[in-house]
Amino acid sequence: MRRLIEKAENDHSLEKAEIVSLLRDEESTQELLKAADRVREKYVGSDVHLRALIEFSNFCRQNCCYCGIRRDNRQAQRYRMSPEEIVLHATAAAKLGFHTVVMQSGEDVTFTVDKMTQIIREIKKLDMAVTLSIGEKSFEEYQAYREAGADRYLLRIETTDKDLYHRLDPGMSWDNRCRCLKDLKSLGYELGSGSMVGLPDQSIESIADDILFFKEIGVDMAGIGPFIPHEQTPLANAKGREFVLSLKTMAMTRLLLPDINIPATTAMETLNPNGRVIALQSGANVVMPNVTQGEYRKKYELYPGKICVNDTPAKCRTCIEYKILSIGRTIGASKGFRGEFLKR
Numbered sequence: 153m154r155r156l157i158e159k160a161e162n163d164h165s166l167e168k169a170e171i172v173s174l175l176r177d178e179e180s181t182q183e184l185l186k187a188a189d190r191v192r193e194k195y196v197g198s199d200v201h202l203r204a205l206i207e208f209s210n211f212c213r214q215n216c217c218y219c220g221i222r223r224d225n226r227q228a229q230r231y232r233m234s235p236e237e238i239v240l241h242a243t244a245a246a247k248l249g250f251h252t253v254v255m256q257s258g259e260d261v262t263f264t265v266d267k268m269t270q271i272i273r274e275i276k277k278l279d280m281a282v283t284l285s286i287g288e289k290s291f292e293e294y295q296a297y298r299e300a301g302a303d304r305y306l307l308r309i310e311t312t313d314k315d316l317y318h319r320l321d322p323g324m325s326w327d328n329r330c331r332c333l334k335d336l337k338s339l340g341y342e343l344g345s346g347s348m349v350g351l352p353d354q355s356i357e358s359i360a361d362d363i364l365f366f367k368e369i370g371v372d373m374a375g376i377g378p379f380i381p382h383e384q385t386p387l388a389n390a391k392g393r394e395f396v397l398s399l400k401t402m403a404m405t406r407l408l409l410p411d412i413n414i415p416a417t418t419a420m421e422t423l424n425p426n427g428r429v430i431a432l433q434s435g436a437n438v439v440m441p442n443v444t445q446g447e448y449r450k451k452y453e454l455y456p457g458k459i460c461v462n463d464t465p466a467k468c469r470t471c472i473e474y475k476i477l478s479i480g481r482t483i484g485a486s487k488g489f490r491g492e493f494l495k496r
């Protein structure tokens with residue numbers, strides 16, 4: 153195992169069978185995480201980039217079996233912010249010192265192309281990078297957002313096991329999700345994708361495929377988090393909650409894609425009170441503090457036990473800043489695009 157970790161650390165390339173054996177092996181876990189931490193330092197430095205997350209609507213036309221805001225969850229209390237509210241959230245985030253806003257929502261059809269492009273243009277006036285995470289759209293829509301100024305797009309592939317994807321995302325097509333990722337890349341977005349770890353019937357082999365997939369499609373960012381079952385979904389009784397395996401998958405992603413951005417995901421902190429710091433010390437270099445205000449925070453419930461639902465944006469910013477500085481890391485002062493560190 154030590155030899156495999158060395159190979160991954162030096163060549164950033166492993167065969168699928170090698171990835172599988174490292175993900176399976178329990179004794180070498182700490183070595184794997186430490187190697188990912190060294191590669192992170194070498195390729196992206198000690199800066200942690202903060203991205204302000206605005207959860208602007210939980211209406212969704214999709215019905216993903218793992219997700220708490222799926223269409224058929226009648227108990228979800230739906231909300232959507234007005235365009236003015238969204239821009240106010242972004243303005244507040246800029247005042248708190250963020251250089252990126254991430255606008256995330258369910259697939260809410262009332263946000264038409266016109267409405268979205270206007271919001272993007274307003275936010276761009278604040279001199280912030282804009283990341284969208286609003287699901288599957290047509291090439292033309294992605295193009296319109298890009299022309300309005302959107303810089304990045306996050307769309308997790310969720311799993312590269314096609315059969316599993318089709319069972320968990322009824323009515324959706326894995327090929328279309330791939331088409332979206334390719335369209336986004338061709339339009340010049342910084343491309344973020346990612347996956348969940350610990351889905352029912354997900355094999356270690358398919359997790360290795362997920363990592364190789366990130367490499368193949370050339371992601372600039374990969375968000376990897378544990379699946380956490382939500383009571384009001386068909387997967388209520390699934391096990392999930394695989395903290396260590398998620399961490400190892402993330403670390404392996406750092407070893408094989410050394411210079412990309414990798415967030416310490418909120419779902420990791422939900423499973424371990426120190427989850428994000430542990431992730432930052434195992435390959436991650438990005439955190440996405442929540443800047444959603446008031447009652448909306450609780451209502452954007454993808455999974456239960458979401459952290460900081462009663463906190464304010466300022467509190468979340470100060471809290472994570474303290475944690476980052478206390479482990480000897482620094483806060484990124486730039487927009488944090490991929491490759492910035494190596495160009496310095």
Ligand code: SAH
Pocket residue numbers: 218219220256257258259285286287288306307308310347348377378379380381382419454455
């Ligand atoms: N509608 C957008 C945003 C999705 S929500 C889109 O389709 O991209 C963001 C991410 O939350 C999803 O991509 C999924 O990976 C994750 N997620 C959803 N339900 C989850 C759960 N129960 N546990 C952990 N992560 C979950």
